[in-house]
Amino acid sequence: MKTCNVIGLGYIGLPTAIVIANSDIEVFGVDINDDIVRSVNNCISHIKEPNIENELRQIVNKKKLIALKEPCVSDVFLIAVPTPFKSKTDKKIPSANLDYVFSAIKSILPFLKDGNLVILESTCPVGTTREIDKFIKNQSNLNNVDLAYCPERVLPGNILNELINNDRIIGGINPSSSKKASAFYSKFCKGSLHITSSEVAEMTKLSENAYRDVNIAFANELSIICNELNINHNEVIKLANYHPRVNILNPGCGVGGHCIAVDPWFIAESVPDSSLLIQTSREVNNQKKMWSLNLIIEESKVFEIKKKRKPIIGYLGLTYKNDVCDLRESPSEEIALNLLDLGYDLLTCEPNLKKHEKINLFDKEMVLSESDIIVIMVAHKEFRKIRFEKYRIIDFCGISFLNSTENKTVKI
Numbered sequence: 001m002k003t004c005n006v007i008g009l010g011y012i013g014l015p016t017a018i019v020i021a022n023s024d025i026e027v028f029g030v031d032i033n034d035d036i037v038r039s040v041n042n043c044i045s046h047i048k049e050p051n052i053e054n055e056l057r058q059i060v061n062k063k064k065l066i067a068l069k070e071p072c073v074s075d076v077f078l079i080a081v082p083t084p085f086k087s088k089t090d091k092k093i094p095s096a097n098l099d100y101v102f103s104a105i106k107s108i109l110p111f112l113k114d115g116n117l118v119i120l121e122s123t124c125p126v127g128t129t130r131e132i133d134k135f136i137k138n139q140s141n142l143n144n145v146d147l148a149y150c151p152e153r154v155l156p157g158n159i160l161n162e163l164i165n166n167d168r169i170i171g172g173i174n175p176s177s178s179k180k181a182s183a184f185y186s187k188f189c190k191g192s193l194h195i196t197s198s199e200v201a202e203m204t205k206l207s208e209n210a211y212r213d214v215n216i217a218f219a220n221e222l223s224i225i226c227n228e229l230n231i232n233h234n235e236v237i238k239l240a241n242y243h244p245r246v247n248i249l250n251p252g253c254g255v256g257g258h259c260i261a262v263d264p265w266f267i268a269e270s271v272p273d274s275s276l277l278i279q280t281s282r283e284v285n286n287q288k289k290m291w292s293l294n295l296i297i298e299e300s301k302v303f304e305i306k307k308k309r310k311p312i313i314g315y316l317g318l319t320y321k322n323d324v325c326d327l328r329e330s331p332s333e334e335i336a337l338n339l340l341d342l343g344y345d346l347l348t349c350e351p352n353l354k355k356h357e358k359i360n361l362f363d364k365e366m367v368l369s370e371s372d373i374i375v376i377m378v379a380h381k382e383f384r385k386i387r388f389e390k391y392r393i394i395d396f397c398g399i400s401f402l403n404s405t406e407n408k409t410v411k412i
Helices: 013-021 034-041 052-061 099-111 128-139 159-165 175-185 198-228 233-240 264-270 276-307 331-341 364-370 399-403
Strands: 003-007 026-030 065-068 076-079 117-120 146-149 168-172 193-197 312-316 345-349 373-376 392-395 408-410
Touching: 003 013, 003 099, 013 026, 013 052, 013 065, 013 076, 013 159, 034 052, 034 065, 052 065, 052 159, 076 099, 099 117, 099 128, 117 128, 117 175, 128 146, 128 198, 146 175, 146 198, 168 175, 168 198, 175 193, 193 198, 198 233, 198 264, 198 276, 264 276, 276 331, 276 373, 276 392, 312 331, 312 364, 331 345, 345 364, 392 399
Parallel strands: 003 026, 003 076, 026 065, 076 117, 117 146, 168 193, 312 345, 312 373, 373 392, 392 408
Antiparallel strands: 146 168
16 A cells, blocks of 8 residues: 545544655645635645645655546545535435545545545544445446445544554455455554444544533533533533533533534434434533523623613633634634624634634734623633633533632623
8 A cells, every 4th residue: 555545634534644644645635616726736735734735845845745636546535525414405404415435435436446445534424435336347347346434533633643643443345345444554553443334434423523522511511500500611511520520511602623512413414313422412512502692692682781882792702612723614704793683792702713704803902802791602711811800701512610710700
């Protein structure tokens, strides 16, 4: 295995291409986006990750990675394209949209040969890898293509490191596929490689994200309950976590990111009558967005009644989690756009973005000095240093509780 096509140069595909190229495999990064192809070949990363641009520059200059618009012949084809859910549907449970996955498979068909290894890393419903195997056989004369499902499990902000050091699940459609995929990942992974079937690997990935979604839903629901009882949920969670077998997560304004906000639906879609807890957790976390929006509106109305004018709202954070530039499924971004549509005056600070298409961004000092109400949406490191005692704040991520005990916090 000397050459590899990585199909999709997004948040996972580009770092994966870099890590593979550093293992002395010649990598062809494939993406349909002209700007991404051009940027990669010019040693410019379109995603923000520690040290990624330096790593990219080194391997491109050594010609270990070349970005292309279309696939080419190689030994390995690794699929790392998005798998969103279908937004336009009347169903209660969203359906997985596998269009990008099957488009990627169609694109490599002219270059596939018997003996090649095809790896699917995109998060998919159980059974997808088997469907791809059938698709390849039906659309070609090939009968000996090895196919495996090997999900990514990395943390944004630490992707390059975790691609190398995390354990990996290898789910081949047969022993030959598992063996060949294991040999491939062993070239650049220091973590353990766990062999299983493609179906178990698919379900494992979905279970990891559904587990986190359920736990976040408990924290989010607890924060709503505490607000109705006029109790500080941050203190409740802190004290409850002194119990040796309790570890309640910190609540937020919802759940974002491509994985946790999407993947649990892939389980629910497959077994709707047996996934009630998973579905309820998704509904709780989606509801938290609207609850958070309404809380900001209610507090703004209180200010307006007292001051006879609408408040200037200082809005801290737009990304889906702290210290990343990722806006995918971000509840904070959605809430901000709703507030702007309703005519509220927002001064927004997002230190991880240079600009936003629809939201004007301001520096932290201006937001703090000019705002009547400070809304803390995301616990970025730049915000964790602020002393909030003199501000009227609504804190959705608990950082004011950590560094101040006598501020004018609206309990949420």
